[in-house]
Amino acid sequence: MKFSLIIPLYNRPQEIQELLETLCLQTYTDFEVLVIEDGSTDKADAIVNTFKEKLDIQYFFKPNEGQGFTRNYGFERAKGDFFIIFDSDCLIPPHYLATVKQAIDTQQIAAFGGPDKEHESFSPIQKAISYSMTSLLTTGGIRGRKTHVGTFHPRSFNMGLSRKVYESVGGFIITRMGEDLELSMRVIKAGFKTALIPEAYVYHKRRTSFGQFFKQLHFFGRARINIFRFYKEELKLVHFFPLAFFLFCCATVLSIFISLPLCILLTSTLTLYMVANLLLSAYLNRSFKVGILSIPAVFIQLNAYALGFLLEGYRYSVLSQKHVKNRKVL
Helix, strand or coil: CCEEEEEEECCCHHHHHHHHHHHCCCCCCCEEEEEEEECCCCCCHHHHHCCCCCCCEEEEEECCCCHHHHHHHHHHHCCCCEEEEECCCEECCCCHHHHHHHHHHHHCCCEEECCEECCCCCCHHHHHHHHHHHCCCCHHHHCCCCCCCCCCCCCCCEEEEEHHHHHHHCCCCCCCCCHHHHHHHHHHHCCCCEEECCCCCEEECCCCCHHHHHHHHHHHHHHHHHHHHHCHHHCCHHHHHHHHHHHHHHHHHHHCCCCHHHHHHHHHHHHHHHHHHHHHHHHHHCCHHHHHHHHHHHHHHHHHHHHHHHHHHHHHHHHHHHHHHHHHHC
């Protein structure tokens, strides 16, 4: 079985170098790498060229269209039997492809996803962000874990699909804001077998500052509403948790001016939740510093997601009302 590893890239040459270095260490070697530069101004062609003697690798440059359509560009040029998508900010452990190959052979999987973990080289902020995105105490707990809410939907930072799946359902039909979830749902509805491969994990660096993390999670919140446009049944109660947290934080602030007992109750509840996150993160990361940093990481994750969720929800509601009014006029 030949794998085609498809990696979209936009202005991150240093990231692609680190990713390609990990691919050189794979124990299963029947694979090709397609790096597709999505209209970057800071190009990585020179870096990619240094790996041509180590990897079966191709570099492409195209106008900027976003990650979804850039992956489609890779699908169209891939020669493998199975396509695997990585984000450029991932590091791949040596056993990854061998693990995927074994799972596909034994379980007859047509599409898969894997978890993300923090690497020992990550900064304390990156480890705190990784905790907030994967902890069972936050909505990140459903992302690529053995226990998750509802049907497992592969995510494009670590996602694979067979050539047969691609030829049957096509690639991404939207390029941003939940494009991976939309494709996963389409694959599942087409009747193909999908699965989580727990040991096919990647080390996902995500963003390196809280400011970047806020922008990313704000975008994720908007993406959830964008998915709602296609699959209304996929908006679950769990997706409202960040919004509930945001409203709870607002209520806690307002309670200062309303009632001292209420303020004490809400503040105590919020403090207990954050202390629980601190202790769990410190335990999992063996670092009290990472535990402390996990408090702002959790605040940012939930509140940024909620704000994006609210913004796109408002836009969707307004656009829907305008559409109804226009139909009535017609």
